[in-house]
Amino acid sequence: MTTSATPAGAATARGGARFAVADPATGEPFDEAPDQSADALDAAVAGAHRAWPGWRSDPAARESALRAAADAVEAAAGDLAPLLTREQGKPLAESRAEVARTAARLRWFAGLTPRTRVVDDGRPVHSEVRWRSLGPVAAIVPWNFPLQLAAAKVAPALAAGNTVVLKPSPYTPLATRLLVATLATVLPENVLTVVTGREPLGARLAAHPGIAHVTFTGSVPTGRAVAGAAATSLARVTLELGGNDAAVLLDDVEVDRIADRLFWAAFRNCGQVCMAVKRVYVPARRHAEVVEALAERARSTAVGPGLDSASRIGPLNNAAQRDRVAELTARALADGARAAAGGRTPDRPGWFFAPTVLTDVPPDSPVVTEEQFGPVLPVLPYRSLDEAVAAANSTGYGLGGSVWGTDPDRAAAVAERLDCGTAWVNHHAELSLAQPFAGTKDSGVGVAGGPWGLYGNLRPFVVHRPTEA
Numbered sequence: 001m002t003t004s005a006t007p008a009g010a011a012t013a014r015g016g017a018r019f020a021v022a023d024p025a026t027g028e029p030f031d032e033a034p035d036q037s038a039d040a041l042d043a044a045v046a047g048a049h050r051a052w053p054g055w056r057s058d059p060a061a062r063e064s065a066l067r068a069a070a071d072a073v074e075a076a077a078g079d080l081a082p083l084l085t086r087e088q089g090k091p092l093a094e095s096r097a098e099v100a101r102t103a104a105r106l107r108w109f110a111g112l113t114p115r116t117r118v119v120d121d122g123r124p125v126h127s128e129v130r131w132r133s134l135g136p137v138a139a140i141v142p143w144n145f146p147l148q149l150a151a152a153k154v155a156p157a158l159a160a161g162n163t164v165v166l167k168p169s170p171y172t173p174l175a176t177r178l179l180v181a182t183l184a185t186v187l188p189e190n191v192l193t194v195v196t197g198r199e200p201l202g203a204r205l206a207a208h209p210g211i212a213h214v215t216f217t218g219s220v221p222t223g224r225a226v227a228g229a230a231a232t233s234l235a236r237v238t239l240e241l242g243g244n245d246a247a248v249l250l251d252d253v254e255v256d257r258i259a260d261r262l263f264w265a266a267f268r269n270c271g272q273v274c275m276a277v278k279r280v281y282v283p284a285r286r287h288a289e290v291v292e293a294l295a296e297r298a299r300s301t302a303v304g305p306g307l308d309s310a311s312r313i314g315p316l317n318n319a320a321q322r323d324r325v326a327e328l329t330a331r332a333l334a335d336g337a338r339a340a341a342g343g344r345t346p347d348r349p350g351w352f353f354a355p356t357v358l359t360d361v362p363p364d365s366p367v368v369t370e371e372q373f374g375p376v377l378p379v380l381p382y383r384s385l386d387e388a389v390a391a392a393n394s395t396g397y398g399l400g401g402s403v404w405g406t407d408p409d410r411a412a413a414v415a416e417r418l419d420c421g422t423a424w425v426n427h428h429a430e431l432s433l434a435q436p437f438a439g440t441k442d443s444g445v446g447v448a449g450g451p452w453g454l455y456g457n458l459r460p461f462v463v464h465r466p467t468e469a
Helices: 038-056 059-075 077-088 093-110 146-159 174-183 201-207 220-231 256-269 284-300 319-336 386-393 410-414 450-455
Strands: 018-023 028-034 118-120 125-133 136-140 163-168 192-194 215-216 236-240 247-250 277-283 338-341 355-358 376-384 400-406 424-425 460-466
Touching: 018 077, 018 136, 018 319, 028 077, 028 174, 028 284, 038 125, 038 136, 038 163, 038 192, 038 201, 059 077, 059 093, 059 136, 077 247, 093 146, 093 201, 118 319, 125 386, 136 146, 136 201, 146 163, 146 174, 146 215, 146 319, 174 192, 215 220, 215 256, 220 236, 236 284, 247 256, 247 386, 256 277, 256 376, 256 400, 256 460, 277 284, 284 338, 284 376, 319 338, 319 355, 319 376, 338 424, 376 386, 400 410
Parallel strands: 136 163, 136 215, 163 192, 215 236, 247 277, 247 400, 277 376, 355 376, 400 424
Antiparallel strands: 018 028, 118 125, 125 460, 338 355
């Protein structure tokens, strides 16, 4: 299968400029994608505007098309999943799960429609609140879950009657282009278009005067830049800007029962998950026990290329991210931390980093206070529950958090004290398609997921008339 040809639904690159796409398991380029120009971007946005009136006018056709889109994604899973693994690095089983989740989002939002509401304030008037689409939406997607996060933005936007211009990360453009080509077989022309390229393409898309809503997932600094760019045209913004989720273990926790769940909540997709567990707080008397349970799993988990069926953890997606993880780990070790497992870059091709569990970590170390976004997990002791909650809430992030213990009611009471958008009890990073997903503090602006995600792509329209002559 070739991915270099421009698929249907992809704006063409003027002049044929291209950029290389590397396999994270080898660090070597294996294909190319179009490096698209400002003119190509303008053409994509113009096409989205042309398609919008027809798409917004027929809710029944939208529902049918989105259901067909979900079916098409499932039918193409055999091509999408290996390509996703090749450019992103995750194990093939995780890529298959991501493709399935992509189809599920399209199907779930297909059946969701906004409700007209009658407002009765006791006066002789009849007020109806209806809903209208916004127009072309810019969806800017990172490299950790390129297909799943594309669907998280595209599905509610299309269901609401908007059209979408989708821009994937330059590290992972190929599976997204194939996804859009797949969807182009069932969606009207220009309803969904993909543009690929290196910066400043994303900045141009965020600032484009023809875009009504910018939805972005990525880092806090880039999110601030996106918000500033969108402000030039007063476009609406939805920003999911990552997290530094804490897991608080209570003194009655049964370590053997929860260790696997806790480990994979931190290390799935090589730790490249915005709502992964990135810090663990443990009662001091249980600290050594928890460190060893996690370290044993880190030492025994197979690390290798995602296309190798034996691999449970793949490489980091790119060299810059691998270097950042290595730098944060080295600094923590230099400041007195100890690696109970891992702590090093293995001597092999690709962007691998050994699954790492850190103990004796200074609480102000950047590996604790920042989002490391890799296979590194600091485990910190606490003396009192108040101290643990304060530490969990002490960073600038507030995406998610979890509390683990034998008594679920007690754990839920502690979870209520976490300053985050989602708090889990005895598990972590599990979401329903029907629930909202949002963070506090620097973790984002706006809401994705569920009906909230749909209404975030709509504006109210009020029809107000008297009931008496």
